[in-house]
Amino acid sequence: MSTGESPETTALVTIRDLHKSFGDNEVLRGIDLDINEGEVVCIIGASGSGKSTLLRCVNLLEVPTSGTIEAAGHDMTHPDADLDAARADIGMVFQQFNLFSHLSILDNVTIAQRRVYKTSKPEAEAEARRRLAEVGIEGKERSKPSQLSGGQQQRVAIARALAVNPKLMLFDEPTSALDPELVGEVLSVMKGLAAEGMTMLVVTHEMGFAREVADRVVFIDGGVIVEEGTPAEVLTNPKTERAQSFLHRVLHPVD
Amino acid sequence: MKSPKTSTLTVRQRRRWARTIQFAVALAVLALLAALADWGRIADSFFQVDIAAAMFPAAWTAFGNTVLYTIFAFIFGMVVAVPVALMRVSSFFLYRWVATAYVETFRGLPALLVLFGVGFGVPLAFPGIQYPGGVYGQVALGLGLTSSAYIAESIRAGIQAVPKGQVEAARTLGMSHTRTMISIVLPQALRIVIPPLTNELVMLTKDSSLVSVLGVTAGTLELTKFARDEMSDTANATPLIVGGLLYLLLTVPLSALARRLETKEDRK
Numbered sequence A: 001m002s003t004g005e006s007p008e009t010t011a012l013v014t015i016r017d018l019h020k021s022f023g024d025n026e027v028l029r030g031i032d033l034d035i036n037e038g039e040v041v042c043i044i045g046a047s048g049s050g051k052s053t054l055l056r057c058v059n060l061l062e063v064p065t066s067g068t069i070e071a072a073g074h075d076m077t078h079p080d081a082d083l084d085a086a087r088a089d090i091g092m093v094f095q096q097f098n099l100f101s102h103l104s105i106l107d108n109v110t111i112a113q114r115r116v117y118k119t120s121k122p123e124a125e126a127e128a129r130r131r132l133a134e135v136g137i138e139g140k141e142r143s144k145p146s147q148l149s150g151g152q153q154q155r156v157a158i159a160r161a162l163a164v165n166p167k168l169m170l171f172d173e174p175t176s177a178l179d180p181e182l183v184g185e186v187l188s189v190m191k192g193l194a195a196e197g198m199t200m201l202v203v204t205h206e207m208g209f210a211r212e213v214a215d216r217v218v219f220i221d222g223g224v225i226v227e228e229g230t231p232a233e234v235l236t237n238p239k240t241e242r243a244q245s246f247l248h249r250v251l252h253p254v255d
Numbered sequence B: 001m002k003s004p005k006t007s008t009l010t011v012r013q014r015r016r017w018a019r020t021i022q023f024a025v026a027l028a029v030l031a032l033l034a035a036l037a038d039w040g041r042i043a044d045s046f047f048q049v050d051i052a053a054a055m056f057p058a059a060w061t062a063f064g065n066t067v068l069y070t071i072f073a074f075i076f077g078m079v080v081a082v083p084v085a086l087m088r089v090s091s092f093f094l095y096r097w098v099a100t101a102y103v104e105t106f107r108g109l110p111a112l113l114v115l116f117g118v119g120f121g122v123p124l125a126f127p128g129i130q131y132p133g134g135v136y137g138q139v140a141l142g143l144g145l146t147s148s149a150y151i152a153e154s155i156r157a158g159i160q161a162v163p164k165g166q167v168e169a170a171r172t173l174g175m176s177h178t179r180t181m182i183s184i185v186l187p188q189a190l191r192i193v194i195p196p197l198t199n200e201l202v203m204l205t206k207d208s209s210l211v212s213v214l215g216v217t218a219g220t221l222e223l224t225k226f227a228r229d230e231m232s233d234t235a236n237a238t239p240l241i242v243g244g245l246l247y248l249l250l251t252v253p254l255s256a257l258a259r260r261l262e263t264k265e266d267r268k
Helices: A051-058 A083-088 A105-116 A121-134 A150-162 A180-195 A207-213 A231-236 A241-251 B011-036 B039-046 B049-054 B058-088 B093-108 B111-125 B135-161 B164-172 B177-214 B223-234 B238-267
Strands: A011-022 A025-036 A040-044 A066-071 A090-093 A168-172 A199-203 A216-221 A224-229
Touching: A011 A051, A011 A199, A025 A051, A025 A199, A025 A224, A040 A051, A040 A207, A051 A066, A051 A168, A051 A199, A083 A090, A083 A105, A083 B164, A090 A150, A090 B164, A105 A121, A105 A150, A105 B177, A121 A150, A150 A180, A150 B164, A180 A199, A180 A207, A207 A231, A207 A241, A216 A231, A216 A241, A224 A231, A224 A241, B039 B238, B049 B238, B058 B093, B058 B135, B058 B177, B058 B223, B058 B238, B093 B135, B111 B135, B111 B177, B135 B177, B164 B177, B177 B223, B177 B238, B223 B238
Parallel strands: A040 A199, A040 A216, A090 A168, A168 A199
Antiparallel strands: A011 A025, A011 A066, A216 A224
């Protein structure tokens, strides 16, 4: 699914010298990263390494301390940026699903279309049903999120993000809150999305997924990109000692 | 470890003995009170069936007015409380200050004083002022101002109890701050605060008795004033019992409802 090195390849995300501090704690210490259209990039790293913060900076859920971010054609860090319009082009899936607990499954998927884009109710619902079918959720339209399993909730969350036709999808540890037997159903939906050519930035601990689906893997440690390359380069033959030790801990936890 | 004395009784046996003694003492106190009380006089003062019967159907009018005053004050309170609560959590300091001042003022003043202000103070300052809805509008304002401060604090707590992830999810879908508040945060916050709001309704039902100081007319008097007038007319306390029972008819079911809603909320 890689778009290869063809000259038409355009960067959908451009991050330059990104710094982010929470008080005295500098979490990101100068990140440069480009993501091309149609590319799937997995960010790996230990907890506290800054990988989630990096992802949350892309759509400005966290406001960078310094540096510039362009994403999906929007200059996110420009002071006059229309963040609402920009965010509509950038879907996001959270570790805790964050489905709207007071709304039915169908309303979860239609609410942004109806309230932000003023799509008519039948049109929005038709689109929602199509998106829900895509992620394998059918016959649950009237249920409340709490009645669904974690895996089902996360798939609905993906459908909800897709329903507003984003150009870029951010995934923040989408399977970390799931019971082990439910991880597969979410990963396979993400795999399908990658195969359709969606540009994806995925923070994950699922090394199998990264190996199989990612075009590029980025290893972050201490707020900087330590290693970056194809899954084979980073996951199989890590060059740096830090990446080697991290991968050893992830792949052989009981050693 | 055990001393020989305590080892003769098990813990359970000792507890049973303690209970028996407490029960015996309570019975003795009750028996003493019963022997000393003048039951005939008590029954004459509080429980005269013919006096109670004579209060109806007029009592229902007063009962209805108590309900109406409570509802109008609650509606006024809600209408004011939602924007005040939103201002309390605003990122703009001026809104926060104004809302905090409002809440602290009306939570800090006695409801009776506010009612006097609305009932007597405002008409003094603005001669000829007419409250919309007459005395009902006057009461809605007089009781609603105090109530709105309490309701606003409940709603603020509700807003802050909505998980941050709900807001983040809405914002990432392109919803504006305002849209997120209206479509996502407020509906969830109101659900969270239904039990405390039901309790506020109980408080307001009782506070509606303060209206009796406004000098309302026969058609608009509420339960407390009605019971007090009847007591004067009959020189008997039975009307207070009837009025009290009618209040309980409102407040006990409401409290039970609040408890049910609370346990339902806890189960989620």
